[in-house]
Amino acid sequence: MEDVDEVGNFKNHLVGTSSPIAKKKYMYNESYLRYGFTFFTCHEGVSLPLCLICSETLAAESMKPTKLARHFHTKHAAFSKKPIEYFQRLLSSSKQSKSLLEKYSITSEKYQLASYEAPYTYEVQ
Ligand SMILES: [Zn+2]
Secondary structure, three states: OOHHEEEEHHHHHHHHOOOOOOOOOOOOOOHHHHOOOEEEEOOOOEEEEOOOOOEEEOOHHHHHHHHHHHHHHHOOHOOOOOHHHHHHHHHHHHHHHHHHHHHHHHHHHHHHHHHHHHHHHHHHH
16 A cells, blocks of 8 residues: 555645645735835746845745745835835836846846856866
8 A cells, every 4th residue: 555655645744834735836916015026937937026126036935925024124124114106116117127127037047158158168278
């Protein structure tokens, strides 16, 4: 009865994690904008929280009000009294320029290229 054993282990594993739906995708909620956060979708289709104030991207697991609020209050306490309209304006201006998102994709591409090319470049020389 190996199958039963495996199922048992699987269940135990799930109980060990915070919830059975732990693998459910973390979805962006518009209310997160009050913490200065929008999101961007990376190549794997995962939504990552993106701070409009410092352009920092957090891990997908941080797509929770508590985590975003912690970042906001520890790093951007000065913005805590800003109205939601302030962040809506930040968001629309960042969407217009798209500079934030483009900067991110270009940077990650450059890093990937660098890691591939570096060894060969040195060998050729
Ligand atoms: Zn930030």
